[in-house]
Amino acid sequence: MKYLIANSTAEVLEFLKEAGGTASILAGGTDLILDIESGKKKADTLVDVTRIPELKKIEEVDGFLEIGAAATLTEIQKNPLVRKYFPSLAKGCKTVGSSLIQNVATLAGNVITAQPAADAGMALSVLDPRFVLVDEEGTRECGVDEMYAGFGVSTLDSGRTLMTKIKIPLPNKNEAASFQRLELRKSLSLPMLNVAAMASIKDGKFEWVRLRMAPVGKGPVRAAEAEEWLVGKEVSAETFKKAGELALENANPRSNPLRGSKEYRESTLPVMVRRALLEIATQLNVMEG
Amino acid sequence: MKERLVTTVNGRRIERYVDPSMRLVDFLRDELLLTGTKIGCKQGECGACTIIMNGTAVLSCIMPVMKAMDAEILTIEGLEKDGTLHPIQDEFIKGGAIQCGFCTPGFIMGTKALLDENPSPTSEEVREELSGHICRCTGYKKIEEAVLKAAERLREEKDD
Amino acid sequence: MTKYVGKNIPRLDGYDKATGRGLYTTDVNLPHMLHAAVLRSPYAHAKVVSIDVSEAEKMDGVVAIATRDNTPRTYFNVTASMILTVPPAKPVLDQQIFPDVVRYIGDEVAAVAAETLEIAKEAIKKIKVVYEELPAVYDVEEAMKDGAPQVQPDFSPGNNLCGGVIKIRQGDVDAAWDEGEVYAEHTMYLPRVKQAQLETHGAVASYNPDGNLKVYSTTQTPYPCKVIIATVFGMPSSYVRVKNPPHVGGGFGVRIGISAKAELIASALSIIAKRPVKYIYSREEDFLASDTRHGGLIKCRLAAKKDGTFVALDAKACMNTGAYATFGPDLVAVLGACGIAGIYGIPNIRYDGHAIYTNQQTAGAFRGYGTPQGTIATEMCVDSIAKQLGMDALELRLKNTTRVGADWWFPYPVKSTYLNECLEQCAESIGWKEKRGKKQTGTIRRGVGIACGTHVSNAAPFCVDYDAAYMRIESDGTLHVASSIPEIGPGVTTGLLQIAAETVGVPLETSRLAYGDTDVGPFDIGSHASRTLYAVGHLFVKIGKELKKQILEWAAKFLYVDVETLDLVDGEIIGSCEKSRLCIKPMPLGELAYEAHLRGKQFLVHGCEVPPNSPPWHAHAAEVEVDMETGMVKVLKVAAAHDVGVAINPVLVEGQIEGAVAMGVGYAIREEMTYEEGKGFYNDSYHKYMLPTMDEMPEIDTIIVDAFDPAGPYGAKGIGECGLVPTAPAIISAVEDAIGIRFYEMPMTPGRVLKKIKEVYGDDLENL
Structure with a gap:
């Protein structure tokens, strides 16, 4: 197995291309590591995206709350913007596994592992989130229903596509x-x-x-x-x-x-x-x- | 294929070639012989393997070893200084918060990370934050008390 | 005045454990050591037709493969019952390391020792086994029917009854039954639950071709473990050394004897490989291939007078002991004795206990050893009588509890009981008078309940149960004690040293207890039956006094004074002022011991004792909250009052109670092993087994009542298991108080509770 630490989105795409589909993106890895060991998932190369600064950001941009795909559940649930606009999302993030899991697991990962009852992904799902995906062809956005292919199966191929952030429209007063x-x-x-x-x-x-x-x-x-x-x-x-x-x-x-x-x-x-x-x-x- | 890992464990810089499919807990226990970090489940479900990485409590059993690259790692072995116990260790002993002791290193590291971030936690916060640590011996009551006592002592030490 | 007994001495292994320095079996690494993995049966019942290891053998790094073809065929029992059964009763020896017929999903078929664990695991996959499936039975009631599949035809021909029917008789239930004026009769269905101790089973065995075998082990009974290993491999017992490293990550009964099969499999591989072999159970193996608590059913009926006096109690237990006996027959005996016959003074008692073989994993010892199950059954009938009589459940109990000097079934007397004090104090703490029986309405309802019980302070005289130890004074005057007891967590090694130092009259600070090693101490049965502090404490008091006497006699001769004028206090020989020159200046024991040393004398004693037995008593009160719409039961508080005699180290005693309460809460509302036919038990990990986490714990009020037992060391009794005994029945009683529904099936999971609520209250639960 190869382990590559990416420093930019471009580098992620480069690593994925080199691996020709046999790589997998790794963020928190709390599920992926166990799935690889049990044989449920395969990856010859792991591309660690947790050190890409832009993927760690949580910020308010043009009427959206943007959560970087490598932000941990702990970072999200403690974030003042998240708490202000989406307390239910903070609550969902806080119920995944334990605080020890939340310290490394990500919201993006919670969506991509596609477990039906994933708490953070569930809390997120009603907020009209847009998932920003990047691959060789470019950048696109998709909604919740486009993300889930089946029980524990995402439409996103972690060997080819990187989720960079999740955009959530800010709520109105009512x-x-x-x-x-x-x-x-x-x-x-x-x-x-x-x-x-x-x-x-x-x-x-x-x-x-x-x-x-x-x-x-x-x-x-x-x-x-x-x-x-x-x-x-x-x-x-x-x-x-x-x-x-x-x-x-x-x-x-x-x-x-x-x-x-x-x-x-x-x-x-x-x-x-x-x-x-x-x-x-x-x-x-x-x-x- | 082995990859080069540079990391700092308990203040010591370490450079090794490692199999990247290895988990961090195995690196600590088998390569560095830091067996204070325990394996209770190897699935991220008991907290016995908790260490502190860059200030955050993490489960070393489900962490790929390469995540330790350029990181500052603190294990239970790094807490005591020249034979003097850290106040958390001391309060765990005095308060009866230790029984079989297998969960203890993980609990203490979890507590350290908690108190570093939140020096005055409420009982509820202690329970919430440390609930990823399973203890089958104590019923948690004396652990909670020891954590609160240690917090108090650390605040006093800081004031002095 | 005592100096150490009754004091909260911080546990002496605390430094080791808080710093991560202390070794557990999983931390032991020996030179040239191999790692083991085990192939387990995917079938609940099958004949092993053939095992082909040729592909596995070819793998690089595979050093030894053990199967039935190259390991001893000796029949044994992994539990200490193998060596502690009192004749004419015989232990049931129905296990082999690798049996010809596998009897549950997880039964051992083969093991591999390889240079790395990864290689061993890969090699396991390459072993080809041909099985011939046999019909299987999983349920106790099914297994008891005529014509049910036979799990152990060689050991229970014609049926699945393991070890015969255990009978307890007092008075004449049939004759007395009609004297009753009110009757309660119910059947309780109990789940299988798991110890789930933090350190999984494990062993590092090192066989030396000179014939010696050293085994690092997680056992909670090192000496019996050693004897079983020697027997299975046909070795001289003196050649086998079993050692805790010394720490053991919990036990709760699951490793009384061998730790599942860890020591035997590691030893078998080490004997073949002639290299050290480490075998650590994965969490999944620990959950699915080691003893659980017995589930099953208990039918119980109770007759009482209108004034509440109990007349007769009649019970029958049918417990699922799984594929092998382990502790089955012994455990159903304790279930009946402590859980049914012990709590109340009832002149007529009849109990029939059945341990039933099924094709599931084994059930054996788990904290309480049958007593929690029996107590739940008894207490359901007691609550029912109270309800029928319109009598307060607390008053009814206070009226009927066993008294000092009672004519009871047990072969030893009740020398002390403070059970009524326990009942009153826990009731007070929970707010019994204000809260019990208060009508509840709405979605969230609260209730309080109470239950009580008794247990043992060791297993004598029901089984072979004794201790031996050495005590000596070093030439500098410090105390050294050697015993082969383990320390599995409760802190007994601290409490026992408190007793030793107190008795001899030396400072605790410089005293030392060596333990957990059969090369260090002589025979000791080990930690089980809430016994270690009580029974070994009894021995330490006896030999501590002998040691003190030996010292003082030698001192008297050395100092030319009468021995009666001398005493040993806090490490100093002191004399009476009237006759002795020592009056002026006490002599440090170190000086005396060195003088003795110069003359070729070490102060040294040994002893071997069968302990007396003293029943500990306990009562818990619980407060719960039930969500009528979801069936969710939340335990808000448990008040746990215990008669432990004198608490040798109160903080350690509280720790035992609180930990056991947590287990009892889990037992009552969450913990359960669920069997899926064809797959085995679902609960293979912490994530799938709902033991309490920190944020789920209720408030615990831990009450040690003021008590003293004349038979126990310094007035102490056992405590280890007791906190688990009355917790679940108190919670069941509280749920009944909250919602008016009594549960006869555990645990009270939301699904079970909601189903009953709907049966009683109908489907519209929103507007109750």
């Missing part, structure tokens, strides 16, 4: 986001369920809602029925309840020997959805928590 996690243990455990939501509320009514849930399918699954139904609905306990029920229409959870049966997950998903919506209403002072 918008807020939330993240709910149903967990057997706060640390060192995947959630039984997680739900993320973002909404705009005007005059006590939902203008729009983005609602995603996991692990109920491939990646962060959109609760499309609930989202559509919620538009224009009054912010109330009744509304949350109906939305919770509708969320089930898009959810197909599996049974896990540890983290809940299909039945249990179906029973509690509506509860998590309700709580996620209530959290938003509370943040926007529309309701009391």
Whole structure:
């Protein structure tokens, strides 16, 4: 195995090209190292991107919060801008593994490993993020649904493409986001369920809602029925309840020997959805928590 | 193929040729014979292998050795100075925060990183920050108390 | 006044452990050492038809391959029960290093020693094994049916009952049953849970062709480990040395005897390779191929009078012991004795214990050794009687607990019990009077519960259980004690030296205890059954007094005074002022010891003792919070009150209680090994096993009640296992108080809890 430390984006692309697709980009590596050892993933060359200064930046640029792909979950959740604009993202980042994992793992990695219940990726998914990808052909942006190819499979080929940053549009005053996690243990455990939501509320009514849930399918699954139904609905306990029920229409959870049966997950998903919506209403002072 | 690694461990500059597929914990334990850093799971799930790299507590068991390039590494062996214990070590001993001791080096390193960054943590912060460390012996109560005591002592030492 | 006993002396291995200097088995590296990996069965039950190692042998760096074809075929039992079973009972010896029939997913088939661990792991993959699958059985109730697949046809012909039915009888349950006025009858289903100690099993074995074998080991019983190794390999016991390095990263019962098979496999490979071999279990192997706690079911019924007096208790336990006996039969005995027959004064008791073979990994000793399971069963019936009578659950317990001098089933007397004090103090701490039985409404509901129990301070006289040790005074007057006990974490080596220094009358600061090495100390059964401080302490008091007497007698002759006029205090010979010239100036023991040395005399004693036994007592109260919509149970507080007699080192005692409470909390609400047919147990890592992390811990109020036991050393009793005993039943009781539902299946995971809530409260849980 070769281990290359890149100092610039250009150098990453150069290394990837040289390796002819047999390399893999390495950021935190908290999953990749174990996956390579178990044979789940293959890489002859690892390209370490954590020393590229521009990939470490977290900054506000033209109405977006930009998070460099090599910024660690700890750096993100402690960042004042993140905490100011997206407390739910900070919360999601803080529930991945443990603080020891968060100290090296990245948000980009949390998305690219494509585990359906990845907490940080879930919290991010409703914020309308744009992933900035660079490869030989140039730079492009893509959205959440273009990132997930399957269970634990990303559309991004880490042997050819580098994610440089994640851009998140800054919220308006009447918008807020939330993240709910149903967990057997706060640390060192995947959630039984997680739900993320973002909404705009005007005059006590939902203008729009983005609602995603996991692990109920491939990646962060959109609760499309609930989202559509919620538009224009009054912010109330009744509304949350109906939305919770509708969320089930898009959810197909599996049974896990540890983290809940299909039945249990179906029973509690509506509860998590309700709580996620209530959290938003509370943040926007529309309701009391 | 071996690659050249230059790193600093407990203040000592080290230059070695290493197999880059090696994990940092194996480098520390097998190559440098710093066996104070323990392996409890080798999957990043117990915290026994925690060391401090460039001021941050990290899991050396799931870290490729080459991440140590040009880094400043502190292991449990680097904490005591000339036979004098670091206040964290001292409080762990005095407070009954050690039993079998296998999680102890990791816990102490995790505590060091925590207190370096946050000298006055609340109980809740201590619990949150150190929850990546599994201890099966103590029930964590005396560990939490020892961390808070050590924090107090370190603040006092700083004031003096 | 004591100088060391009862004092919070910081543990003496603290420096070693806090600085990372101290060695554990995994840290041991010997010259020319090889590394081992093991091939394990992918089948739950199969005949091993053939093993072809030719491809593996060809690999560069592979030095030795061990299979059934080149290792001893001796039958053994990895646990110390192999050498501590009292005749006429016989230990069940049903294991071989590499069996002809594999009986669970993970059973050992072959092992490789190679220059590196990576090579050994690669070589394992190249061994070709032909299996012939056999029908398998996993569930206790299935395994007990006629015609069930036979797991151990040679050892339990015709059924899967391991070691016979264990019976406990007191009075006449059938005759007394109708005297009851209220009855409780329930069946409790218990999960398999794992010790999950931080250091995995491991051994470094070094065989020298001159016949000597030295094994660094994670065992919690070095001497029994040595005897088992010698027996399996047919070596003189004197040629085998087992040594903790000296630290052991936890035990909790999982390595009483051999550490799973680590020492045997490392030794087998070392004997073949004639080089040192290191075999460290991966976390996955540790989870899936070593003893767990016994799961299974306990049927229990209790008859009581209307005034709450217990009349008769009748229980039957069927515990899943897995593919091999290990501690199965012994453990179901303790389950019945301490968990069923011990807690309350009940004139009529009947208990039948069954250890049942299945094609799953073995279950054996885990902190509490059956007592937690039995206590959960007893306490579910006690709560049920209280409910039926409309009586306070605390009052009912206070009325029925075992008393000093009770006529009970155990072969030793109850010389002390402060169980009622424990009950009252933990109830007070939890706010029992204000909180118990308060009607709860809404989504988040709170409740408090209580439970109590007893255990042992060692395993005598139920099994061979004794200690031997040496004590000497060095020529400078300092104390040296040698024992082969291990230190697996509780701090017994500190507590025991406190006892030794106190008894002899020398400074603790200059005293030393050498331990964890069969070449250093004589026979000691090792750490199990909450015994080490109590039993070895008993021995140390006895030989410490002898040593002191020897010193004073020699001093008396040397100083030409009567021995009665002398005493040894804090390392100085002092005399009574009336008769002795020493009145003016005490003589340092160092001076005396040197004078003795010049005359060819070392003060030296040894001893070998079977300890008495004293039941420790304990009661816990718990407060919980239940989320009615998600079934999530959160434990808010556990008040843990313990009668440990005199606490030799209170901080260390608290540490034992708090650690055990954490395990009990996990047992009650989270921890569980889940079996998937064809795959084995799901829980192969910390990430898939929900033991508590720091942020999940409830507040613990640790209460050591003021107590004294006449039989124990300085009034002490055992503590190691006790904190786990009443924790789970107290939490179950608290959940019942919160939501009105009693759980007869553990752990109370959100899935189980929500299912029951829905059964009782219906589907609309939002507007309760």
